[in-house]
Amino acid sequence: MFLTEQRETQMTAGRQGKANETITPHDPRRTTDSAPGAPRAGRLPGPHQHSAAPAEPRRAQDGRSGYTAQALERDIDHLYPELPHPETTRDLLPSTGTEILLPETARRLHGRLHAALITPVRQTVDHGGRRWRPTLAATVVEALGADSRPYGPLWAACELLHTGSLIIDDIQDGAPLRRGRPSAHLEHGTALAINAGTTAYFSMHRAIRQTLPDDPRLRSRVYETYLDALQAAHAGQALDLQGHHEEMSVALTTGDTTVVRQLVAQTHRLKSGAPVAAVFRIAALVAEADPAQCDALAALGEAVGTAYQITDDVADLRGVSRQxxxxxxxxxxxxxxxxxxxxxxxxxxxxxxEARQLWEQVRSGLDADGAARAARRIADCGALDECADEAHRMVYDAWKKASDRLRPSPSGRSLGALCAEVLHSRIA
Incomplete structure (x- = not known):
């Protein structure tokens, strides 16, 4: 088993802006083909031992705490309230015309929009989720020396639009469960779930209007960043839906898996890496980071998102449970x-x-027992450990470059530790 050994190596700060890091070296009982000097299994910046709670946010100069989990829940509730509210209707519609409606008509309008657009997303959010995207976004702002609290709706929108994408994913994958509960399309119907899931993508639009009303230049840059990521994520989903069967068959004929591996990696980078890169860049933009900092932090976000998808593939084979x-x-x-x-x-x-036989079994369709046997074969050959190693190296390398652009601070160290924890808790 990987990531269970008690092993730590201290790396001291180098150039200005590089915070102290704690990494976990590779298990000496295993070997890998990683490049000399590259971090190995478990090997992420920040403390290996980490509680389930987010790191304490940077304290503002006035002594108050930074953005908290309670603030995030408040901002989610503001954008996606539990009960119908006229303000939500006004926020959802560009020009409502509700002033001409009879009170009973308006009441029904609020209720129907809430049931169709808000409830499927809100229920999925309330069923769980680790909220690591908004936590990391706020921590990026704090690591740059700014206060993350005024931008709370942006961080809430990160979680809501991610939830919308999960609803769509479950429909396209035919997934019956999400976070231990029936998927949204099974509870509310496929058509309604599609509409609610895609509407959640506009939660960022609503958050930008509320958060950046008086700064058109910044607002434009945030919009551009977000729309680029949304487009990239849809391109990644297109590749994912098509699958890579043809490339896999070619790989098994030639014995070279490079092309199919690169296509899968690019799919992960577009579908999962680009949205997190956008979250990090938006956080850097509102913190008034310089272009080099924005680029380095966006690269870190892309690495975290892509690596998380790789570890999600690993977790899928091991099984994901809660309580x-x-x-x-x-x-x-x-x-x-x-x-x-x-x-x-x-x-x-x-x-x-053996590889050809396994792929033919997978492609022909497996039952639950067959899938369990195939998962064990994949684990036994060391592929899961190799994927975990690669995911950790990816984030480690990006963190080294990003940390060089940050001034030493507790929030900077928290950012590195939280990036580590995103992967560690997924596959530990």
């Missing part, structure tokens, strides 16, 4: 005949005949 209950089907990707990063890595490590 002893499964939150999704084990090996769901294999059941859907999906080409994932661990599968590609596994087939590259197996003898060609």
């Amino acid at each position: 002893g209950a499964a939150t999704k089907r084990v090996a769901e990707d294999l059941l859907n005949a999906k080409v994932t990063y661990p599968l590609v890595r596994a087939l590259a490590r197996m003898p060609q005949d």
Whole structure:
């Protein structure tokens, strides 16, 4: 098992702006083909031992705390309230005309929009989720020496639009469970869930209007960043929906998995890396970071998002549960005949005949028992450890470059630790 050994190596600060880091070196019982000097298994900046709670935010100069979990829940409730509210209707509609409606008509309008657009997303949010995207966004602002609290709606929108994408993903993947509960499309119907999920993408638009009303230049840059990421994520989803079966078949014929591996990695980078990169860049923009800082932090966000998707592929094969209950089907990707990063890595490590046999079984369709056996074969060949190593190296390398652009501070160290924890808690 990986990421369970008690092992730590201290790296001291180098150039100005580089905070002290604690990384976990590679287990000496295993070998890997990583480049000399590259971090190895478990090897992320920040403390390896980390509680489930977010790091304490930077304290503002006035002595008050920075952006808190309670503030995030408040801002989510403001954008997506639990009960219908006229203000939400006005915020959802560009020009409501509700002033000419009878009171009963207005009441029904508020209720119907809430039931169709707010409730499916709000229920999915309330079913769980680690809220790491808004936490990291706020920490980026704090690490740059600014106060993250005035931009709370932006961080809440990060969580809401992510939730909307999950609703759409579950429809397209035919997933019956999300966070241990029936997926939104099973509770509310597919058509309504599609509409609610895509509407959640506009929560960032609503948050920008509320947060940056008097700064058109900054607002324009934030919009551009967000729309670029939204476009990239849809391109990544297009690749994901098409799958990579043709490239996998070619790889098994030639014995070279490079092309299919790069395509899967690019899919992850577009679908999962680009949105987190945008979150980090938006946080840097509102903190008035310089262009080099914006670029380095966006690269860190892309690395975290991409690496998280790789570890999500790993977690899918191991099973994901909360309080002893499964939150999704084990090996769901294999059941859907999906080409994932661990599968590609596994087939590259197996003898060609064995790899071809495994892929034919996956492509032909597996039942639950068959998927469990295939998952064990993938784990036994070392592919899951290899994927975890690569994910950690990806974030570690990006963090080294980003930390060089930050002044030493507790918030800077928290940012590194939280990036580490995003991956560690997923696959530990």
